[in-house]
Amino acid sequence: MVDVQFRFRDDEAVNDPAVTVDAFSEQSNATAVRIEPGEDARALLPYLDRLALVEVNFPAWTDGRGYSAARILREAGYTGEVRGVGDLVIDMLHHMRRCGFDAFAPDKALNPTDAKNAFERWDNVYQATVVDGRQAIWAKRHPA
Amino acid sequence: MYKYDEYDQQMVDTRVAEFRDQVRRRVAGDLTEDQFKPLRLQNGLYLQLHAYMLRVAVPYGTLNGTQMHLLGDIADKYDRGYGHFTTRQNIQYNWIKLEETPDILAELAKVEMHAIQTSGNCIRNISSDQFAGAAADEIVDPRPYAELLRQWSSFHPEFLVLPRKFKIAVIASEKDRAAMRLHDIGIKMVKNDAGEIGAQFYAGGGMGRTPMIAPLIREFVPLDQLITYSEACLRVYNRYGRRDNKYKARIKILVHELGRDEYVRQVEEEFAHLQTLAIEPPLAELERIKAHFVDPAFETGLSDDLDLTDPDFRLWVERNTTAHKQPGYIIATVSLKPVGGIPGDASADQIRLMAKLGTQYSFDELRVTHAQNIVFPHVKKADLYTVWKALDEAGLGTANLDTVGDIIACPGLDYCSLANARSIPVAQKISERFGSAQKQAEIGELKLKISGCINACGHHHAGHIGILGVDKKGLENYQLLFGGSEGADTSLAKIIGPGFTEDGVVDAIEKATEVYLANKQGEERFLDTYRRIGMDPFKEAIYG
Ligand code: SF4
Secondary structure (H helix, E strand, C coil): CCCCCEECCCCCCCCCCCEEHHHHHHCCCCCEEEECCCCCHHHHHHHHHHCCEEEEEECCCCCCHHHHHHHHHHHCCCCCEEEEEECCCHHHHHHHHHHCCCEEEECCCCCHHHHHHHHHCCCCECCCCCCCCCCEHHHHHCCC | CCCCCHHHHHHHHHHHHHHHHHHHHHHCCCCCHHHHHHHHHCCCEEECCCCEEEEEECHHHEECHHHHHHHHHHHHHHCCCEEEECCCCCEEEEEECHHHHHHHHHHHHHCCCECCCCCCCCECCCEECCCCCCECCECCCCHHHHHHHHHHHCCCCCCCCCCCCECEEEECECCCCCCHHHCCEEEEEEECCCCCEEEEEEECCECCCCCECCCEEEEEEEHHHHHHHHHHHHHHHHHHCCCCCHHHCCHHHHHHHHCHHHHHHHHHHHHHHHCCCCCCCCHHHHHHHHHHHCCCCCCCCCCCCCCCCCHHHHHHHHHHEEEECCCCEEEEEECCCCCCCCCCEEEHHHHHHHHHHHHHHCCCCEEECCCCCEEEEEEEHHHHHHHHHHHHHCCCCCCCCCCCCCCEECCHHHCCCCCCCCCHHHHHHHHHHCCCHHHHHHHCCCCEEEECCCCCCCCHHHCCEEEEEEEECCEEEEEEEECCECCCCCECCEECCCCECHHHHHHHHHHHHHHHHHHCCCCCCHHHHHHHHCCHHHHHHHHC
16 A cells, blocks of 8 residues: 555544445445546545545546546535545646645655745635635635 | 725735745656646646746736736746737736746735636636726626626635636626626626616627637626625536537536526526525625725816817827716827737836826726737826827827727747637738728727637637637648637638648638728628628628
8 A cells, every 4th residue: 555645634534445336335435436537526425424534546547537526525525534645746736635635645745845835825715615724815815 | 896804815925935846846856847737827837839928817807007017027037028919818928938937926925916827627717898987888887897797706625627728707797898798707797677676697708710609697696795706606507517528618618418408497596595604705805896996086077179180190199099987188009910910918117108108198997908909998088199209109009999990810930839820811811911001990999810720819700800720631721610709799710612721721811801892881890791691792702
């Protein structure tokens, strides 16, 4: 298993092996699942309360489906770990956080200094994704 | 026009820092070219045949004099003294050094400009009507909506790596000057029966190898749901657009394969879900943006008279100006298509001159058009002769707007690594063949568009006459297409027959114009005559 290099959670890391979406729907005791790019994150929505970890796999970071998958899970109220795995790049880390990822297990370890800069680079954001808890620029312009 | 506040400024400054860091990692070898490529593309930096090309965004084609002036200075300092205005209302520099790009971006940021998302598989710079805010026929100024969408689409974390590039156009008049239905999403601002302004959405249009006209997907999106609805359109595309074949990855293929109705159903479902989240900016934000686009301080009671005694001036006024909504003012278009020139190119001095004239005579506003020309949107009629004189002295007084000389051409094989054939020399030859003002006036409106390969960056499908460069057994060959249009009557051009050599295609076009002139009835344009009499008479004259 690839190591989690960055994690933004205080709870105990889940170490159960993540099963495939197919296997998960048949295995009622599994608590960790892995989504591949072509799979529908919404298929997991009925089982969110027994899930502790969802791994979203990126065979290539340029396949952007995983960013939607993470956000959909968060929008549905899932609070467990969402871990990006696979081909992760420094320059997407901030955007992944904004889609709801809170753990990162890249195939090849990333330069920690560059990664830290990337996570902290953007003080403000134009959109409300809701799932990252950040206030959009438009909300700051028009405080309620 | 829109002015950055501290947030907007901070966003572009941060982007400059991020890109500087990416270049540093590339030069240090921490990033391979393969890893760097998608990142630099998101900043408009391409690797062409001979050098890097940098594409700078001109959001919805609107610029002020200071910005335009800097574009001229950049051409001098970092390029070979030229800039190239593009069919996406942007500007490109063709001779850029990688190490210098962070500095160019830093200079741009100082005048509220950037190169964010001008290429790559993301939401691109949003285009609009070049006459926005000045046209007599618009319902509202479309640019505030384009600006709202610009901010939403900049660094949208979910949509940075879509299946393919994504282009949005926003218009607000019946006469479509932005080829709205040939975009991934086309938005037309409309008024409903209750008199409220809202957005009509079209999706799945595009040129490229499989040209398609976008079908209507929603009659009316209220202004306080604009972002939420756009987000739904994008999410369905991001999740289900094809990623197995880059030639089938545009949203037009998804809409086509699912069928318009099924795509609409999925979007509506996603839309209903997203409306339960609070992702829509308040209407107050739209109002804030709109306040930047109020009319300039037009003088009232001005005369509409123009002294047309100078025949060259008269010709230019007839060809290159358009009615303004305010009495006493006029919209003037500067043609960047001099006889024998490279379509869309301007020298650094020409760019700075246009900047100066725009500041002095057009309330500090200029526009870039998708036909690769420059517009002064608000010129007082009393100043028009002075403006034209200054332009003419600088080689910018060509009177050929929308005529056969006003050619749209992609960079083609002179620059582009994907090209099959050269576009620029063909454009130059045609422009020379039809160089006489008299001939151009006789032929009237004829939109001619040239692409150097099937990717169709020169919009050949939408030309009244389109030219497509192909590779025929290692030789450059040109196919000819007739009958396209990008106006409110959008249609796709059809190939007329076997291809031609470079000179052959120029001859064929000349024959086609002869057929038109011989058959023309009344005020018919080339396109109208072609639609009425069909392709056969043309084929006979050309191949017969
Ligand atoms: S149409 Fe082809 S040749 Fe022309 S710019 Fe586009 S990709 Fe290059």
